[in-house]
Amino acid sequence: MPDATGPTKSAHRPSILVTGASGNLGREVVDRLRGRGARVRCLARERPGPRPDVEWAVGDLTDPAVLRAALAGIDAVILIWPLLDSAPARGLVAELAAAAPRVVYVSSTAIDDEAERQSDPIVQVHADMEALLQDAGLHPVVLRSASLHRPESNRTTDHVERLTGRPPRDFATWARDHAPEFD
Ligand SMILES: NC(=O)c1ccc[n+]([C@@H]2O[C@H](COP(=O)([O-])OP(=O)(O)OC[C@H]3O[C@@H](n4cnc5c(N)ncnc54)[C@H](OP(=O)(O)O)[C@@H]3O)[C@@H](O)[C@H]2O)c1
Secondary structure: OOOOOOOOOOOOOOEEEEEEEHHHHHHHHHHHHHHHEEEEEEEEEEOOOOOOEEEEEEEOOOOOOHHHHHOOOEEEEEEOOOOOOHHHHHHHHHHHHHHHOEEEEOOOEOOOOOOOOOOOOHHHHHHHHHHHHOOOOOOOOOEEEEOEEEEOOOHHHHHHHHHHHOOEEEHHHHHHHHHHOEE
8 A cells, every 4th residue: 555655765774574564553553564665564463465565474472492593683663562461472572682773662541650550451462562671671662553544444444433432543544644663
């Protein structure tokens, strides 16, 4: 999907690893990064279809060896954590600390910084992931995102709107608005 801003003009084209790259959110992020001229390496357990403009690192996020290989030569990581538990992220965080790329973590706007425990398990995972990354000294850029949807999935839209009283933003708009923070 082309980006209105076009590729960056800087001589250095950063190499960016995107985890969860084949998912709803990851696909939009990859498209936007490519639109800005970044070199993109995608991590997921399965390579979806042929896509010659990105590299693939196929494997499990919880396998440190997969992460070590995926991080070679990478300047920045857009970390989308798809698991419902932060404990398996410890190996990943250790590999990030060793490789020291810039880390952008996609978190949740529902985190309550004053609360000891978060309101639901998914929000708790995001709070725990933020803490793991901070404690490892990675100084992550944390994007606390609201609920997102794909425009074609009206059931999700209705559900989110009923629960939150607000319409969800679509993935494409979110990725476009945050693109400068990925540089
Ligand atoms: N949706 C939202 O509104 C929203 C808002 C804020 C934050 N987020 C965060 O973004 C995450 C992703 O959301 P999404 O809607 O894009 O999910 P999704 O469509 O289910 O995508 C999940 C991605 O993670 C990969 N994956 C899953 N398990 C993996 C593993 N063990 N190792 C490596 N890759 C794995 C999947 O590919 P494979 O199955 O091929 O591995 C896929 O690329 C959510 O879990 C949430 O933490 C979402």
